[in-house]
Amino acid sequence: MTETERHDYDVLVIGAGGAGLRAAIEARERGLRTAIVCKSLFGKAHTVMAEGGCAAAMGNVNSNDSWQVHFRDTMRGGKFLNSWRMAELHAKEAPDRVWELETYGALFDRTDDGRIHQRNFGGHTYPRLAHVGDRTGLELIRSLQQRIVALQQEDHAAGGDYEARLRVFAECTVTEILKDDDGAIAGAFGYWRESGRFVVFSAPAVILATGGIGKSFQVTSNSWEYTGDGHALALRAGANLVDMEFVQFHPTGMVWPPSVKGILVTEGVRGDGGVLKNSNGDRFMFGYVPDVFKGQYAQSEDEADRWYDDQENNRRTPDLLPRDEVARAINTEVKEGRGSPHGGVYLDIASRMPSEEIQRRLPSMYHQFKELADVDITAEPMEVGPTCHYVMGGIEVDPDSGRSSVPGLYAAGECASGMHGSNRLGGNSLSDLLVFGRRAGLGAAGHVESLERRPAVRDRDIAAAAATALAPFDTPSDPADAENPYTLHSELQKAMNDLVGIIRTEAEMSEALDRLGKLRERLRDVVVEGHRQYNPGWHLALDLRNMLMVGEAVATSALLRTESRGGHTRDDYPTLDPAWRRRVLVTHVTEDTDSPADDTVAPRVDVEPAERTPMREDLLALFDLEELEKYYTGGELAAHPQGGRSAP
Amino acid sequence: MSYTGRFRVWRGDTDGGALQDFEVEVNEGEVVLDVLHRLQATQTPDLAVRWNCKAGKCGSCSAEIDGRPRLLCMTRMSVFGTDDVVTVTPMRTFPVIRDLVTDVSYNYAKAREVPSFTPPADLAPGEYRMQQIDVERSQEFRKCIECFLCQDTCHVVRDHEENKEAFAGPRFLMRVAELEMHPLDVADRVPAAQEEHGLGRCNITKCCTEVCPEGIKITDNALIPMKERVADRKYDPLVWLGRTISRRR
Ligand SMILES: Cc1cc2nc3c(=O)[nH]c(=O)nc-3n(C[C@H](O)[C@H](O)[C@H](O)COP(=O)(O)OP(=O)(O)OC[C@H]3O[C@@H](n4cnc5c(N)ncnc54)[C@H](O)[C@@H]3O)c2cc1C
Numbered sequence: 001m002t003e004t005e006r007h008d009y010d011v012l013v014i015g016a017g018g019a020g021l022r023a024a025i026e027a028r029e030r031g032l033r034t035a036i037v038c039k040s041l042f043g044k045a046h047t048v049m050a051e052g053g054c055a056a057a058m059g060n061v062n063s064n065d066s067w068q069v070h071f072r073d074t075m076r077g078g079k080f081l082n083s084w085r086m087a088e089l090h091a092k093e094a095p096d097r098v099w100e101l102e103t104y105g106a107l108f109d110r111t112d113d114g115r116i117h118q119r120n121f122g123g124h125t126y127p128r129l130a131h132v133g134d135r136t137g138l139e140l141i142r143s144l145q146q147r148i149v150a151l152q153q154e155d156h157a158a159g160g161d162y163e164a165r166l167r168v169f170a171e172c173t174v175t176e177i178l179k180d181d182d183g184a185i186a187g188a189f190g191y192w193r194e195s196g197r198f199v200v201f202s203a204p205a206v207i208l209a210t211g212g213i214g215k216s217f218q219v220t221s222n223s224w225e226y227t228g229d230g231h232a233l234a235l236r237a238g239a240n241l242v243d244m245e246f247v248q249f250h251p252t253g254m255v256w257p258p259s260v261k262g263i264l265v266t267e268g269v270r271g272d273g274g275v276l277k278n279s280n281g282d283r284f285m286f287g288y289v290p291d292v293f294k295g296q297y298a299q300s301e302d303e304a305d306r307w308y309d310d311q312e313n314n315r316r317t318p319d320l321l322p323r324d325e326v327a328r329a330i331n332t333e334v335k336e337g338r339g340s341p342h343g344g345v346y347l348d349i350a351s352r353m354p355s356e357e358i359q360r361r362l363p364s365m366y367h368q369f370k371e372l373a374d375v376d377i378t379a380e381p382m383e384v385g386p387t388c389h390y391v392m393g394g395i396e397v398d399p400d401s402g403r404s405s406v407p408g409l410y411a412a413g414e415c416a417s418g419m420h421g422s423n424r425l426g427g428n429s430l431s432d433l434l435v436f437g438r439r440a441g442l443g444a445a446g447h448v449e450s451l452e453r454r455p456a457v458r459d460r461d462i463a464a465a466a467a468t469a470l471a472p473f474d475t476p477s478d479p480a481d482a483e484n485p486y487t488l489h490s491e492l493q494k495a496m497n498d499l500v501g502i503i504r505t506e507a508e509m510s511e512a513l514d515r516l517g518k519l520r521e522r523l524r525d526v527v528v529e530g531h532r533q534y535n536p537g538w539h540l541a542l543d544l545r546n547m548l549m550v551g552e553a554v555a556t557s558a559l560l561r562t563e564s565r566g567g568h569t570r571d572d573y574p575t576l577d578p579a580w581r582r583r584v585l586v587t588h589v590t591e592d593t594d595s596p597a598d599d600t601v602a603p604r605v606d607v608e609p610a611e612r613t614p615m616r617e618d619l620l621a622l623f624d625l626e627e628l629e630k631y632y633t634g635g636e637l638a639a640h641p642q643g644g645r646s647a648p
Numbered sequence: 649m650s651y652t653g654r655f656r657v658w659r660g661d662t663d664g665g666a667l668q669d670f671e672v673e674v675n676e677g678e679v680v681l682d683v684l685h686r687l688q689a690t691q692t693p694d695l696a697v698r699w700n701c702k703a704g705k706c707g708s709c710s711a712e713i714d715g716r717p718r719l720l721c722m723t724r725m726s727v728f729g730t731d732d733v734v735t736v737t738p739m740r741t742f743p744v745i746r747d748l749v750t751d752v753s754y755n756y757a758k759a760r761e762v763p764s765f766t767p768p769a770d771l772a773p774g775e776y777r778m779q780q781i782d783v784e785r786s787q788e789f790r791k792c793i794e795c796f797l798c799q800d801t802c803h804v805v806r807d808h809e810e811n812k813e814a815f816a817g818p819r820f821l822m823r824v825a826e827l828e829m830h831p832l833d834v835a836d837r838v839p840a841a842q843e844e845h846g847l848g849r850c851n852i853t854k855c856c857t858e859v860c861p862e863g864i865k866i867t868d869n870a871l872i873p874m875k876e877r878v879a880d881r882k883y884d885p886l887v888w889l890g891r892t893i894s895r896r897r
């Protein structure tokens with residue numbers, strides 16, 4: 001075996017998106033030696049693709065906005081399943097985190113009085129999303145990246161070494177978390193994508209900030225990086241996942257041509273005035289306002305159109321309902337034969353504003369459609385349909401510190417869970433990354449400072465991780481059994497897409513679990529060609545085991561939740577069931593000691609229900625009793641100041 | 649509407665390599681990256697190529713197509729005839745790692761040499777006030793997706809390896825301009841642009857602007873105005889002194 005490279009740090013951050021970078025900045029500012037590891041080049045993480053904006057109740061455009069309103073919107077969007085503590089911290093701290101980006105050099109679009117401009121988005125009562133045209137994620141990641149460089153420059157000025165206290169290990173993939181004999185975090189194991197060489201990091205605190213799982217689905221807005229690595233690493237390290245049944249399908253992905261199917265069309269198009277239409281030219285969303293939102297949305301096209309200019313006296317357009325509602329509505333329109341030629345619906349901004357205005361507000365959408373689909377969005381409508389976009393489920397964390405149940409293991413960003421409940425509002429992710437990235441950095445720093453001794457990595461774990469990583473280069477006993485990783489991946493994506501997608505049934509999910517079980521067996525025989533240098537086939541083979549574990553977590557959880565809520569819609573249980581509101585589903589690795597040895601590659605998972613802690617009284621009081629009664633069972637509302645009629 | 653496309657792809661590593669011919673299915677609406685992915689899935693599972701967003705947003709998939717620096721994900725197959733041989737090679741200015749993947753660390757090293765944003769010391773977070781019209785110029789430069797195609801193209805480094813030491817390249821000269829034009833940046837960046845980042849070596853050929861997938865007018869809006877500022881200083885030390893004082897408030 002080739003020699004393994006070793007590094008020692010105080011805090012190891014896995015992931016260089018918004019969450020990971022913000023966490024690393026915090027840990028380094030606390031004086032700790034910090035490393036960031038990421039699969040792509042520095043500055044290319046998924047966060048770079050975010051378009052619409054970053055939600056924060058700064059009240060720059062409408063001064064009625066406040067953290068309380070933002071908190072309420074977030075809870076409604078998540079159908080009250082959210083970790084209310086996370087939603088509270090998020091709503092309170094997001095403005096400070098956005099302003100802080102300006103001190104790093106970010107240049108958001110401005111209001112007339114020179115403040116940060118804010119745009120409308122689905123589910124947000126007031127214009128709330130700080131943005132830069134439709135490339136907000138780029139601004140966010142570049143500002144954080146430049147802050148990292150600034151910190152490195154400080155270290156260089158002080159001691160001549162840019163990387164003395166903060167180093168980025170780019171194009172390096174972590175495949176296993178390492179623990180010591182007492183079960184505390186000791187570091188991580190990975191390989192350089194470029195050379196295939198192994199790396200061992202020793203660190204008493206690891207922050208997972210690996211993003212989402214979308215590459216397990218066929219039609220997705222997510223890139224190759226989104227293979228659920230952090231989710232699976234946490235499971236294998238002994239931590240829990242929650243809410244894995246909640247997967248967000250964004251209502252507007254491109255549908256044509258096939259090679260771009262799934263690529264995102266930002267919600268900013270609707271926030272800025274674009275409307276959805278079916279093949280009859282009807283603005284169909286008016287027919288899809290669900291009971292829980294009755295009275296909160298415009299009932300006529302005139303009112304909806306007036307709302308863009310006068311929000312005090314009009315209600316918002318139902319085109320801006322939360323994403324789960326819009327995605328289901330589009331699904332129904334297409335199914336009932338009112339879709340566009342390529343199986344989507346129309347998103348029309350061309351007829352709503354002058355061409356120059358569209359190009360100024362939505363430059364990257366204009367560019368994207370022009371270049372990739374030959375469509376001029378200033379002259380004709382776009383064709384759009386649902387695409388797998390975001391996972392609400394993730395690693396179970398303490399809201400205040402990002403700590404998981406494993407000592408020394410922290411998580412933040414899309415791979416963590418709780419903040420968004422059953423459905424995320426657009427724009428709430430970028431702010432989530434900043435708020436909880438910082439908190440995880442603080443949490444991990446506090447943990448390291450409190451340690452009396454540093455946990456040590458175990459050689460046998462390193463040897464086992466190396467053996468697992470190299471297994472795909474071995475030919476199976478019968479070479480005819482050899483499996484191609486690309487084939488397995490596309491079968492897995494198809495199973496998840498077709499059977500655990502936007503609308504679910506018991507029969508289909510059972511079938512999905514069956515197919516995943518077979519893929520699990522075939523994964524043992526996966527074989528890759530070539531050598532270890534920058535070999536994408538090998539990288540995929542190693543990612544597959546993560547996708548498999550995550551796929552099983554999603555399908556098993558979805559099968560157990562016998563109701564429809566947010567990003568989980570069951571054809572066989574089509575309504576929201578208040579009894580399920582406080583119940584969350586927790587995934588962990590099966591503790592079955594006599595399971596087959598091969599399962600160390602992708603250990604099996606179990607899912608069990610648990611209770612969410614009841615909302616603090618002062619937060620509960622922010623809602624009208626009448627609204628809460630749509631979500632809660634009677635007995636749960638006794639604490640509400642409006643009397644909380646007790647259970648019948 | 650699919651056909652068999654003819655591709656010639658450079659394969660190799662630090663020890664050398666060669667162009668290899670492939671015949672591969674091409675479908676309607678596809679981009680070059682789709683075809684390379686099909687090659688990976690069906691013929692060359694270990695073909696190395698970088699990509700992430702597949703929508704021209706991340707700047708990962710830079711390479712040269714028929715000798716021209718381009719994003720693989722934004723080059724549509726429809727720009728070629730069905731009989732054309734499409735040649736894909738790695739960016740020439742950077743050392744090859746494997747196949748289409750190059751070592752772009754030069755760019756990250758240069759990024760570190762540009763002093764960071766320096767706001768006024770007494771300006772609290774949340775108190776930043778800037779007019780849209782004043783941020784627009786720097787915003788144009790911040791559209792940069794760091795694909796490094798401009799760096800690949802610029803002849804100052806493309807043809808002269810030895811210049812890499814003293815020349816930041818268009819992307820990072822533009823970064824200097826971005827900060828110089830940031831309404832709240834108080835650092836003086838003009839002398840360093842000339843003396844440390846090598847602005848003087850740029851002879852405004854505009855090749856960088858031509859390849860920028862974001863359509864940023866690097867030469868006209870960043871490099872030439874910076875050169876003008878340098879020239880102003882040279883000929884009129886009083887202007888320089890006066891400006892420095894007024895900028896410092
Ligand atoms: C097209 C698109 C548009 C969006 N628009 C918006 C928007 O307008 N507003 C909004 O709020 N949200 C938006 N989102 C969602 C939001 O962008 C993401 O949820 C968010 O960026 C995730 O950030 P993160 O920091 O958690 O992870 P990411 O930015 O995805 O970063 C993950 C990091 O982890 C690394 N990593 C993963 N696995 C490993 C491993 N095994 N070893 C080492 N490193 C690893 C990756 O390399 C990467 O650096 C959008 C998403 C998409 C796809």
Ligand code: SF4
Binds near residue numbers: 803818851852856857
């Ligand atoms: S304009 Fe200057 S920076 Fe751009 S390619 Fe020409 S010489 Fe290089």
Ligand code: SF4
Binds near residue numbers: 794796797859862863
């Ligand atoms: S300026 Fe343009 S060409 Fe140069 S790195 Fe940025 S996006 Fe690429």
Ligand code: FES
Binds near residue numbers: 719
């Ligand atoms: S893959 Fe992101 S720019 Fe091409």
